[in-house]
Amino acid sequence: MRQMIIRRLLQTIPLLFFVSIVCFAMIKLAPGDPVLSFVTPNMHADDIERIRHNLGLDRPAYIQYLLWLKQLLQGDLGYSLVNHQPVLGQIIDRLPATAGLMGSAILIAVLLAIPLGLIAGANRNRWIDKIINLIAYIGISVPLFWLAILLIYIFAIKLSLLPSMGMRTIGEESIGDVLRHGILPCSVLAFGFLAGYVRYIRSSTIGQLKEDYVQIQYAFGSNKWTILFRHVIKHVLLPIITLLGMSMGDLVAGAIVTETVFSWPGIGSLGMTAVRGMDYPIIMGITLFSSLLLILGNLAADILYAIVDPRMKVKG
Amino acid sequence: MSTKFKGLVIAMLFTVLLAACSGNSGGSTAATSTGSSTADSGAPKDGGSLIIGVAADPVILNPLYAGDRVSLTIDQALYAPLFQVNNGKKTFYLAESLEPSADQLTYTLKLKKNLTWHDGQKLTADDVVFTINSILDEKQNSFLRAGFIINNKPVQVSKVDDLTVAFKLPQVSPAFEASLVQVSPIPKHIFEGETDLEKSSKNNNPVGSGPFKFKEYKTGEYVTLDRFDQYFGGKPHLDRVTYRIAKDANAANLALQNGEINVQYLDPRDVATIQATGNFDIQSYSEGRLAYLLFNEKSDTGVLAKKEVRQAIGYALNRQELIQTAYTSDQYADPAHSFETPDGLYQTNDVPTYDNDVEKAKQILAQQGISNLKLRMIVQSGNKVQEAVSLYVQQKLKEIGVDVELQNMDSTAFGQKFVDGKATDYELALSGYIMGYDPDAYRILFATGSSSNYTHYSNPQVDKLFEQGSGEGDTTKRAEIYKQLQTIIAEDAPIYPIAYTKTIVAISKNYGGLDQAVLKPVVIFEDLSKIYQKQ
Numbered sequence: 001m002r003q004m005i006i007r008r009l010l011q012t013i014p015l016l017f018f019v020s021i022v023c024f025a026m027i028k029l030a031p032g033d034p035v036l037s038f039v040t041p042n043m044h045a046d047d048i049e050r051i052r053h054n055l056g057l058d059r060p061a062y063i064q065y066l067l068w069l070k071q072l073l074q075g076d077l078g079y080s081l082v083n084h085q086p087v088l089g090q091i092i093d094r095l096p097a098t099a100g101l102m103g104s105a106i107l108i109a110v111l112l113a114i115p116l117g118l119i120a121g122a123n124r125n126r127w128i129d130k131i132i133n134l135i136a137y138i139g140i141s142v143p144l145f146w147l148a149i150l151l152i153y154i155f156a157i158k159l160s161l162l163p164s165m166g167m168r169t170i171g172e173e174s175i176g177d178v179l180r181h182g183i184l185p186c187s188v189l190a191f192g193f194l195a196g197y198v199r200y201i202r203s204s205t206i207g208q209l210k211e212d213y214v215q216i217q218y219a220f221g222s223n224k225w226t227i228l229f230r231h232v233i234k235h236v237l238l239p240i241i242t243l244l245g246m247s248m249g250d251l252v253a254g255a256i257v258t259e260t261v262f263s264w265p266g267i268g269s270l271g272m273t274a275v276r277g278m279d280y281p282i283i284m285g286i287t288l289f290s291s292l293l294l295i296l297g298n299l300a301a302d303i304l305y306a307i308v309d310p311r312m313k314v315k316g
Numbered sequence: 317m318s319t320k321f322k323g324l325v326i327a328m329l330f331t332v333l334l335a336a337c338s339g340n341s342g343g344s345t346a347a348t349s350t351g352s353s354t355a356d357s358g359a360p361k362d363g364g365s366l367i368i369g370v371a372a373d374p375v376i377l378n379p380l381y382a383g384d385r386v387s388l389t390i391d392q393a394l395y396a397p398l399f400q401v402n403n404g405k406k407t408f409y410l411a412e413s414l415e416p417s418a419d420q421l422t423y424t425l426k427l428k429k430n431l432t433w434h435d436g437q438k439l440t441a442d443d444v445v446f447t448i449n450s451i452l453d454e455k456q457n458s459f460l461r462a463g464f465i466i467n468n469k470p471v472q473v474s475k476v477d478d479l480t481v482a483f484k485l486p487q488v489s490p491a492f493e494a495s496l497v498q499v500s501p502i503p504k505h506i507f508e509g510e511t512d513l514e515k516s517s518k519n520n521n522p523v524g525s526g527p528f529k530f531k532e533y534k535t536g537e538y539v540t541l542d543r544f545d546q547y548f549g550g551k552p553h554l555d556r557v558t559y560r561i562a563k564d565a566n567a568a569n570l571a572l573q574n575g576e577i578n579v580q581y582l583d584p585r586d587v588a589t590i591q592a593t594g595n596f597d598i599q600s601y602s603e604g605r606l607a608y609l610l611f612n613e614k615s616d617t618g619v620l621a622k623k624e625v626r627q628a629i630g631y632a633l634n635r636q637e638l639i640q641t642a643y644t645s646d647q648y649a650d651p652a653h654s655f656e657t658p659d660g661l662y663q664t665n666d667v668p669t670y671d672n673d674v675e676k677a678k679q680i681l682a683q684q685g686i687s688n689l690k691l692r693m694i695v696q697s698g699n700k701v702q703e704a705v706s707l708y709v710q711q712k713l714k715e716i717g718v719d720v721e722l723q724n725m726d727s728t729a730f731g732q733k734f735v736d737g738k739a740t741d742y743e744l745a746l747s748g749y750i751m752g753y754d755p756d757a758y759r760i761l762f763a764t765g766s767s768s769n770y771t772h773y774s775n776p777q778v779d780k781l782f783e784q785g786s787g788e789g790d791t792t793k794r795a796e797i798y799k800q801l802q803t804i805i806a807e808d809a810p811i812y813p814i815a816y817t818k819t820i821v822a823i824s825k826n827y828g829g830l831d832q833a834v835l836k837p838v839v840i841f842e843d844l845s846k847i848y849q850k851q
Contacts, residue, residue: 032728048767051457083375084515093535145564152570164571166537170367170558261564265536269563273372278728 001306008299016291023287024068027280028061034081034278055081068284077288078281080274087285090270097167098254098266100178105186106247109193110240116194117201118228118236124206132198139195148188148261155184165263185262189255197243204239208232238309241301248297253290360829364849365556368840369568369577373536373561377522379500380451380458381514385838390539390559392839395500395524396548398425398444400842401493401753402834403659407842409549410439410501410525412479414493420789423483423492424476432546433503434529441475446504448473448483456513463495488789494754501525527552527845536561553829553848572596578824579840584644587820596822597830600648603819603837604659607642607649607748609633609709609812614772616740619689624680626809630670631677632716633709639815641708642701649815654802655762657816660753662798667806669813677716689718693744694733697724702746709744720744734770748817750837755798756786762805773810826850 035052052058056067071078077087120132156164162184163169168177208214209232217227254268263269267286274282374387379395382388398411408414412426431439451458452470464471469486476482485492502513503523510516522530527549528541539559543552560577562568569586571577573593582590582598590596611620611629620626635651643649656663681689691713695706703724710720723742725733733739734747747770751757759782760766764774778801785797806813821840823830832846841847 030728031726031732033732047462050454054455054457079515083373090535097536149566149570152567156574157570160574164574164576165562165567166560166576168534168537170538170540170560261567263536263560263562263564263567265534265561269536272563276728 001303005299005303008302012292012295012299015295016288019291020069020072020284020288021065023284024061024065024280027278027283028064030278032278033057034280057081068281072288077285080282081279082274082277087281090282091267091285091289094254094265094267094270095252097264098259098268099251101182101185101189101259101264101266102247102251102254104182105189106193106244106251108186108190109197110244112190113194113197113201114233114236114240117198118205118233120198120202121205122209122224122228122232129202132202136195136198136202139191140199144188144192144255145257145261147191148184148258151184151188152261167265185258185264188258188262192258193247197240200239200243201236204236205232208235211235238305241304241308242298245297245299245301246294248300249290249294251297252293253286360553360846360848361850362551362553362848363555364553365558366554366827366844366847366849367558367560367576367578369562369572369580370559371561371563371565371568371581374533374539374559376514376519377530377533377539378502378513378516378519380447380456380460380502383459386559386561389839390541391500391524392526392836392842393528393541393557393844394522394526394530395502396526397497397500399497400836401497402836402842404661404753409843414496420488420490421485423485423496425481425483425496427479427481428548429479431525431548433505433525434523434544435503435506436546437503437505439501439503439525440478441481442478443501443504444481445473445475446508447499447501450502450507450513451499458513460495460498463492463498466492488787489756490789490794491754491756491786494752494757498752527843528554528557531556547845549843549845552845554844557844572822575824578827580822581840582820582822584648584820590822595825597825598820598822599830599835600818600820601835601837602650602658602816603750604657604752605748605750605817605837606652606655606657607746607814607817608652608655609814610734610745610747610771611810611812612740612743612745612771613774613810614740615692615743617690617743619686619691620743622684623808624684625686625689626812627670628677628680628684628716629713629718630809630812631673631680632712632718633812634672634712635669635814636672637712638705638708641704643815643817648818648820650818652813652816653806655758655805655811655813656755656798656802657751660751660755662755662795662802664799664802667803669806670809674715681716681718687717690721691718691743692721692723692741694730694742695722695724695746696727696730699727705746735768737770737772755801756782758782759786762810771810773805773808775804775808778804778808 035048035055035057049058056064068078079086080090116132120129123129152164155162163181167181213231214227217231252267254266254271256268256272258264259266259268260272270282271286273279274286368389370386370389372384372386374382374390375384376382376387377390377394379391382391396409399406399408399414401407410427410431412428415424416422417424425444427439427441427444433439448464448471450456451460452464454461466486466489471486471492472484474482474484483492483496506518506523507513507516510518520533524530527544527547529544531540531542533539538561541557543555545551560571562571562577565583568577568580569590572580572590587598591598611626613621636646639646639649639651650658653665653667653669654663658665681687693706693709696702706722710722713720733742734745749761751761760768762769762773763779763782764776781797781801781804785794785801788794788797819837821835826849827847828850829846829848833844834842836842
């Protein structure tokens, strides 16, 4: 077990290295020029060239990458090309907003998805299954930005119950205020995650119900709900671990569209601005962070699997 | 999925959609309660706050580096300028006067007395000299540098006394005032000794001299400014101004209706919705911008090198229809004939124009012996105005037998191709520019081989006139030169001017003092201290 963890952790390094090369290459291959975001028509060509030179953008791409890598190995993610603030600081500034929003959305989605998925699976093709399925299909097919605008319209404008945007009322610092602002974006994201999770749990429930242990419980005369919520649930929870492991990347990458619509000050909206301005140090920083969490999340999921399910023997 | 089930899904989706639509139409009446307007009466009141919606985080709160709309807007309240110019009229802010010497080679700037920075320190000639020298310093990367280099020689700035600064110009340059108007001084006592002003952490806690001082900035959320009581223009009416970052235009409009934003730019398409609430003053004003169709004379086919062909294309188009297509109404755009915008010095729209005469267009092409003409037009995909206009151009040119191939590309690719002087694989593109009020600024667009001459237009007479105009001290002669330039360039048609566009701003009826604050391109309000909250 320990060997496995060490090996996996060591594998992370070349993996991240690979991710960073691919990401950097994609940014450099894409059309566009970061300097263009500073250029005004009244600027002289030699002033533009000087800025390009001062930012190191006149060097070949591989040199730029190597310089970036050298910096990274010294623990420095560099500076934004646009506002010249340290990348790490900007990510850390926005991390709580994104982690809080995504964390609660994922948690709510999982807590709702488990009972819904179990009920749907146990009542396959009956009306309740169809309703739950319908909700899941809507969640998958409705664009989240549209749902967001709809919810803002209903709850903020028509009913005046909730604020339409931002993370707090200006000047207010209370947690309650942040929670109030979080309700709408969190609901939208939770709905999006929920749809996927429910489909997952439903199909795994259907599979479990065919297992021998379920038949035995029936033979003992156990109630259907007891079987479902006491026995089947334990087996169904296993794939949830994997799902959660895979969501770890989202936890820091944030949700670009939803954060933008709600003006949520998270990493998603930081990323969007960076992509528009070709601000590669920021894009690289966010990509590295989320890849790292995704990889670690998967590792954690595998370890948990081994602990929870004795049938899974992890080979060292 | 069974067909019955599919039917159910579709039925459900329809109900959701219907609910959304019906909600929209009824929305205007329900929302009015929050900000009902009171009668505009009596003297301006003190107190209250204002929330201005902005589309992005400010890049940098330092006027030497602010190039983006949001930073410029916030800096306008934080940092007072020396003076401003509106429709040729000069308003002095920090400066009391600006006088050129008889030979026009020295400008003497006098500051007002008792000016203070937000931290209480005195604002003096030292700060102005420090600011100009920082702009001139190559290591500091300021945008404004080019304006202080005249014919490759820098302007020399020196302190005469605590309230007087002298600028020595290497040669006569009437455009110098247009460079100085962009300068808002930064405090020497804060920034002195910083090696890189742009990266300086001092920018996170800006100290200015404008009507409002910095309170706090929450990344991705808002920037708050508080009233500065010692503002030289008199104590501002509002206690607080907040710039709220709302990146999604639809969501921002909802927040506007909800009272979470009080001032916000509007797209022409959204005007009707916001107007229907009855809670907003909708103001449109010229932003000194020209929207135009560019003719690339150096494309690999070379077909647009002949001015007759460019004129024929002009004849094939109809400016009024173009404006309707692009801006939904001629209320938000004035037809343009001259390359210079109406806010500029010596501007005249009374110049030759080639417009709306299909027969003439066909005739010219026939005279030139041109048939089966093919043109390529680059279009920013996702840009609704460009997409609509490009389809219109394609359709109109078809009428004169010209085939237009539309090449859609994303905005960065478009931008790069557009500014790349060597791109030869397109003939037509839509663009716009804001060049300021001094016509010398247009030289880089139309003089042979200039940095921003994207049309590759070249006319020795034009080059000579621009050269003369930049160094001509006599106003009457200078006016004559630029009138002549506008005529020649209009005749040569390197671009097809479409419209002088307007900015549309919605302002909650709860606020007054708009006339005194002066609506201004890019920054919304020239002097925010004059805005007050009613009630």
